[in-house]
Amino acid sequence: MCTNRAMLLVALALLALQASAKISHSVVDTDDRKLVPLTDAFGFADGGKIDIFIKDIALYVKHDAEQTYNLGNFGFFLSPVEADAALEQNLSDDKCILNELNNLFTFKDSGIQRVINKELTNFTFHFIVENGGLFYLYFANCEQSTPVSFDSRIEMYNINSHGDKDYLSVGETQLETVFWTMFSLFVTVAGIWSWVVWSNKQHAQRIHVMMGILCCFKALTVMSQAGMFHYLERTGHADGWNIAYYIFTFFRGILFFTVVVLIGTGWSYMKPFLGDKEKRILLVVIPLQVFANIAIIITKEESPSVKDWFTWRDVFHLVDIICCCAILFPIVWSIKHLREASHTDGKAARNLEKLTLFRQFYVMVVVYIYFTRIVVYLLKSTMQYEYAWVSEAADQLATLSFYVWTAVKFRPQPNNPYLKLDTSELEL
Numbered sequence: 332m333c334t335n336r337a338m339l340l341v342a343l344a345l346l347a348l349q350a351s352a353k354i355s356h357s358v359v360d361t362d363d364r365k366l367v368p369l370t371d372a373f374g375f376a377d378g379g380k381i382d383i384f385i386k387d388i389a390l391y392v393k394h395d396a397e398q399t400y401n402l403g404n405f406g407f408f409l410s411p412v413e414a415d416a417a418l419e420q421n422l423s424d425d426k427c428i429l430n431e432l433n434n435l436f437t438f439k440d441s442g443i444q445r446v447i448n449k450e451l452t453n454f455t456f457h458f459i460v461e462n463g464g465l466f467y468l469y470f471a472n473c474e475q476s477t478p479v480s481f482d483s484r485i486e487m488y489n490i491n492s493h494g495d496k497d498y499l500s501v502g503e504t505q506l507e508t509v510f511w512t513m514f515s516l517f518v519t520v521a522g523i524w525s526w527v528v529w530s531n532k533q534h535a536q537r538i539h540v541m542m543g544i545l546c547c548f549k550a551l552t553v554m555s556q557a558g559m560f561h562y563l564e565r566t567g568h569a570d571g572w573n574i575a576y577y578i579f580t581f582f583r584g585i586l587f588f589t590v591v592v593l594i595g596t597g598w599s600y601m602k603p604f605l606g607d608k609e610k611r612i613l614l615v616v617i618p619l620q621v622f623a624n625i626a627i628i629i630t631k632e633e634s635p636s637v638k639d640w641f642t643w644r645d646v647f648h649l650v651d652i653i654c655c656c657a658i659l660f661p662i663v664w665s666i667k668h669l670r671e672a673s674h675t676d677g678k679a680a681r682n683l684e685k686l687t688l689f690r691q692f693y694v695m696v697v698v699y700i701y702f703t704r705i706v707v708y709l710l711k712s713t714m715q716y717e718y719a720w721v722s723e724a725a726d727q728l729a730t731l732s733f734y735v736w737t738a739v740k741f742r743p744q745p746n747n748p749y750l751k752l753d754t755s756e757l758e759l
Contacts (some may be wrong), residue, residue: 334565353498355485355632357519359470359568361391363478365422367470368635369485372412374501374716379460381468383407383435384484384732386453388446391478402444404429404473406437407456409466412716418469427473434471441524470636486567498567499560502719508563509720510557513727520731524738534743535755538593542741545590548583553727555579577628581621588620588658589613589697594664594741595689598739612661620654623647648704655700662693688740 357369390400406429410418421428429437435458438447442454460466468487472479491497497504524543528535569576592613626647630640652694703726710722 336451342492353487353563355487355634357483357485357636359483359636360480361478362480362636362638363472363475364638365472365475365557366418366428367472368467368640369407369470369483370468370487371635372467372500372716373487374465374467374503374719375460375487376501377461377535379463379489381409381435381458381460381488382486383458384453384486385443385455385481386446387480387482388438388443389480390447391480393476393478398478400474402438404437405471405479406434407466407468407470408432408434412465415467415505424717428469428471429473446652448578462598465500472753488567495565496567497564499564500519500716500719502715502717503560505720506723507557507560509727510553510560511723513731514550514554514557517546517553517734520735520738521546521550527738527742531743531745534745539743540592540739541586541593542621545583545586548579548586549730549734552576552579552583573632577625581625584621585617588617588654589657592616592661594692594737595634595658595696612657614695616654616657623650623654626650648708652700652704655704657691659696662689662696692737692740693731695736699729702729 355370359367390405392400404427408429410432418428421431436443436456438444440456441454442451445451446454468485470479488496488498489499491499499506503697521543524546528539528543553574555576559569559576562568562570562572626643628645630647633640633642707722707726707729710725711719714721
């Protein structure tokens with residue numbers, strides 16, 4: 332088990348070392364799609380710039396097709412995010428998109444032709460985006476019988492007030508400050524929690540230690556994000572901070588869902604064991620959740636030029652939501668048992684108090700899942716790109732609020748009826 336986990340972390344590290352972060356490396360291999368997305372959406376300020384380095388261009392003619400093709404039917408263009416519907420309409424109408432808009436360049440360009448003819452090994456194009464906005468970079472192929480291969484390196488950046496390159500999209504430049512602020516808050520919360528557990532160590536249970544470790548890993552995660560965005564802004568590369576982020580996210584993901592499930596079952600503070608149903612939830616949900624998080628990371632590192640990249644990204648987010656919903660079952664089971672116990676034994680008052688707490692915990696978990704998985708996504712999708720940082724800040728604040736609320740409700744203290752372990756209640 333430990334060996335498999337170590338191998339997985341090594342694989343993630345190797346993948347991260349190959350990633351170019353905000354400098355996108357896209358490889359198109361014998362692809363006959365009409366439209367190939369090369370980058371995720373990038374927010375340009377007025378006067379933003381894009382550099383496209385291209386090499387290893389090859390055109391293939393299918394056996395049953397004519398041997399001629401028009402080089403002007405292969406090209407690159409920028410498209411505003413809001414124009415996606417128009418692009419789909421053009422594709423369905425069998426129109427050549429390159430004839431419908433202003434493209435950056437086509438394969439008719441003399442530099443590209445020299446690369447195709449092996450007179451040059453590579454060629455670089457430099458463009459200035461006069462009017463800012465949120466854009467995708469696409470490659471269009473209007474010759475359906477002619478698959479294309481090429482290797483490209485794409486730099487999108489703005490120019491900051493000092494005249495230096497800023498590789499972060501407009502709306503992301505504030506993220507470093509957001510992450511450092513959240514790191515400070517999570518470290519503060521972790522410190523206070525450690526003091527509370529230490530001060531009440533005679534009443535503390537193993538779950539309280541796990542809650543503290545979870546908060547520490549969350550702090551390390553946002554710290555690595557802050558470091559990552561610091562270097563991304565200046566160099567376009569994460570300089571190793573992405574590796575730290577993936578490792579901390581891996582363990583934080585495991586700990587978060589484990590802690591929520593264990594609190595929901597009353598493990599360690601109400602009963603010293605897990606039932607078979609709870610164990611099955613852990614054995615199914617946690618590996619699936621870890622897989623979903625890793626898969627999302629991989630899709631972030633891969634170029635959108637990979638076939639079905641957008642589909643896989645959405646599928647992985649859906650798996651994450653399913654896992655979040657699945658962890659509600661142990662809380663529901665605990666509520667059911669407490670409701671039944673409140674009517675059948677002589678400790679109705681205490682069980683009703685516990686029932687109230689678990690109902691509150693259930694509501695908070697539902698609200699947290701709904702907000703971080705749906706509301707944050709809607710914020711990110713609907714807000715102006717200049718305010719992209721707001722959705723991330725809302726996500727982090729929601730997580731902090733959930734951690735603090737859970738800590739207050741389940742803190743170790745001598746007179747807390749919810750946390751008093753009673754051997755007569757072990758059958759709960």
